[in-house]
Amino acid sequence: MKYQITLPANQPIMTVRDLLEQEWLVPRKVRHFLRVRKHVERNGEPVKFHEEVHPHDQISLTLEESDYSFQEIPLGDPDIDVLFEDEHLLIANKPFGIKTHPNQPGETGTFFNHVQAYLAQKQERGYIVHRLDKETSGVVLFAKNPLVLPILGRLLEQKEIHRTYQAIVKGKLTHDQTIRLAIGRDRHDRRKRVVDPRNGQQAVTHFHVVAATAQQSMITCILETGRTHQIRVHLHAIGHPIIGDPLYGKASDRLYLHAKQIELIHPFTKQHLNIETKNSLFHE
Structure with a gap:
């Protein structure tokens, strides 16, 4: 696997060692292999770890299959709704009613099975970055190589990946709120x-009221933290459960919660x- 990054x-000007270790979070074992194999190039030439990199340099890394572990899963339906893709990232639109990823060996029918089938057509692979609840639809971010995966994990941890959700809830909400529970x-x-x-x-959870009637409200939500079922639990706690929530409200045709947007x-x-x-x- 050869990756070229401009x-x-x-x-910032820094050494190759600092670029790999501090910026790209390449594991120590993999950095060792890269160094002894001389598998790091700068602008087409082998480069040593103490040498510097500069803006617009092209860095090439050659990784072996054995450097990173990968768990094979059954392939699903490759017909997915791709919102953005390049050689490192894939952002796709998950339908409601299917799990983001398998929890058991051999499990099929999850969104990740379908993503892997889509990528397999190009001899590529996907890696899980985050998840949505089975009942929730919307944007899901996947890594397309193990090199970018830990960087995305750090961005999530540092709250530098922002997701905006849409929800339709029971009852009338009259003003924007921040829920801290x-x-x-x-x-x-x-x-x-x-x-x-x-x-x-x-x-x-921060939410903004888009429109409201006596029976229901349309809101957008932004998470400051990312706890399991956070939006669902918070809205239920203030007496406005999401319409169609089978766990925290009353089930209907679907859970009206949708991850509309991702920013990073x-x-x-x-x-x-x-x-x-x-x-x-809001327009279905």
Whole structure:
């Protein structure tokens, strides 16, 4: 596997070692292999780890299959709704009602099975970055190589990947709010989460009211934290469960929660990505 990355115009001058270790988070074992195999090139020439890189340099890394582990899964239907793709990232629109990824060996029918089938057509692979609940539709980000995966993980951890959700909830909401309620596991139902001020994890959801009637409200939500079922638990806790929620409200044809938009800085190109789905809960 050979990857070629052109450093952006705002790339700080640093050594190859610092670029691989601090910026790209290449594991120590893989850095060792790259060094002893002389599998790092700068502008087409082998480069040593103490040498510097500069803006617009082209860095080439050659990785072996054995350098990173990969778990094969059954392939699904390759006909997926791709919103953005380059050699490092894939952003696709997950339908509601299917899981993001398998939980058991040999499991089929998840969105990740379909993504892998799509990428297999080009002899490429996908890697899980984050997930949506089975009942939730919308944008999901995948890595297309193991090199970019830890960088995306760091962006998530540092809250530098922003997702905007649409929801339709029961009852009339009159103003924008920020909900700050800790969330923990429900001791009586392993599928559910509950507000748990004593033992729960901090959770913050910001929501904006788009339109409202006496019966229901259309809102957009931005997560400051990313707890399991966070939006669903928070809205249920303030008395406005999401319409169609089979766990925290009343089931209907679907859960009216949709990940509409994702925003991040591309780990390698530093391009600002703001990707959204064409479909909307508010116009279905």
